[in-house]
Amino acid sequence: MKLRWVIVAIIGVLVAGVVALALMVPLTSGQMRKRVIATLSDELQAEVELADFQVQLLPPMPAIGAGLAVRHKGRRDVPPIISVKSFSVHGSLLGLWRKHVANVELNGLDIEIPPDHDNPTKPSDTGKSEGEKKGGRRDVVIDNLVSNDARLVIIPRQEGKNPKVWDIHRLLMHNVGARQAMPFEATLTNAIPPGEIGTKGRFGPWHGEKPGQTPLDGTFTFDRADLSVFKGISGILSAHGTFAGVLERIDIHGETQTPQFTVAVGGHPVPLHTKYHAIVDGTNGDTILERIDGSFLNTSLVAKGGVIDSPGKKGRTVSLDVTMDKARIEDVLKLAVKAQNPMTGALKLTTKLVLPPGEQDVVEKLQLDGRFAIAGGSFTNLNVQGKINELSHRGSGKSPELERQKVASDFTGRFALKDGVLELPSVTFDVPGAAVELNGHYALRPETLEFHGNLLMDAKVSETTTGIKSVLLKVVDPLFRKDGKTVIPIKIGGNRNAPSFGLDTRRVFHRDEKADQSDDKKEAVTKTTSTK
Secondary structure: OHHHHHHHOHHHHHHHHHHHHHHOOOOOHHHHHHHHHHHHHHHHOEEEEEEEEEEOOOOOOOEEEEEEEEEEOOOOOOOOOEEEEEEEEEOOHHHHHOOEEEEEEEEEEEEEEOOOOOOOOOOOOOOOOHHHHOOOOOOOEEEEEEEEEEEEEEOOOOOOOOOEEEEEEEEEEEEEOOOOOEEEEEEEEEOOOOEEEEEEEEEOOOOOOOHHHOEEEEEEEEEEEEHHHOOOEEOEEEEEEEEEEEOOEEEEEEEEEEEEEEEOOOOOOEEEEEEEEEEEOOOOOOEEEEEEEEEEOOEEEEEEEEEEEOOOOOOEEEEEEEEEEEEEHHHHHHHHOOOOOOEEEEEEEEEEEEEOOOOOOHHHHOEEEEEEEEEEEEEOOHHHHHHHHHHHHHHOOOOOOOOOOOOOEEEEEEEEEEOOEEEEEEEEEEEOOEEEEEEEEEEOOOOEEEEEEEEEEOOOHHHHOOHHHHHHHHHHHHHHEEOOEEEEEEEEEEEOOEEEEEEOHHHHHHHHHHHHHHHHHHHHHHHHHHHO
């Protein structure tokens, strides 16, 4: 969207150009050409070149020119900020007497916005725009200015990066003057993501010494933006909103709709709606996201951050702080899991989200680091939920044959996503009578998991069963009993659709060895003390 702001910057330059044309009634086209160059240079505080200019002094006094180029002073290291292959001007004697030019048409217009110069522009002595500073001189006005099939280019700061290019299908200006706000309408194609932008509003007065301080305001629409250009996601986005401010600080309020937003790794489309407040630097494209309110299905989120140029890399980095206070785990998992949703429950989540530039799939380059809590969680897989139910009943010392009611689980933990692998260094889930503490990881693409941890139960091992098994297991109760809880080392592995749960025997025996070593140390200390 930033492109439309910069597009409007052409107006100031073109205004001054036509002002010069209208002011002239020279004897020769050569004299006119020199005067046009001098006037444009003065109005824009720029270096101006004009290859050819011809005027017919008889009514309707048409003028044609070619090879117009406008540069920032001292910037020969970048292309001209504005160049026009050819242009035509149509007026009348009466119009010139009234300081009005009827029509100006531009062909082959190129606007190339260079990065900021290392040396700051000399500050204005008053901080006022050119219009305010030269308000005593009567301005020439262009009634209609038209440009078809122009091009807007933003030149990156870093060498080796490809420039951002937009095609401006049509630009229409009315009442164009160097020292006034100018109404405009424009239609153009956005480069990434590809889509059609329509914008209208006002631009100016042009600030010659500090172009970034040139004011603008208006409305915009963004239609049929194809998100599939970003590998790993898809959907057709539409947006609309308002903007106001100056070129280097454009305040934007907008709203987007993506009816079929899809993350490829999950494959399930969801309707995504957002409202946002952003501040855009129209001179370099950097965007500060003051607030984003998003919603999909029964989940809402709030985010803030920025989309900033990445030094040494092609593209920009998205960095957001995301908070979900009212969310559903099944909605979030629908984006990331292809098969049936594995779980339902209320979700709260906070995370730092970083999406660096690059050609990889979004899931492969997305980075997350945060915390989550799931309340009242239950598993949709009957086998998995059955194991949870059994765990709760046995952990409470109740017979699972007597109580088959479904139990809910509460989850809390930390997580980090990088290179398509979800690391869970600390996860706890509780059910009545038992708790599980785990750490491990889940790989999103193969949907495999590997976790290790402890099962904590209120009941003793012998109390989790009945009959002769209960009697035989009494001998191992002390082995697993600690601080009034039964602590059993466990491991979880396999595939998401068929996870395997089991006793981590290696850790059981390792723990016994540690206990023996501890007893040996205690005995040695006791003997040493008694000897002394």
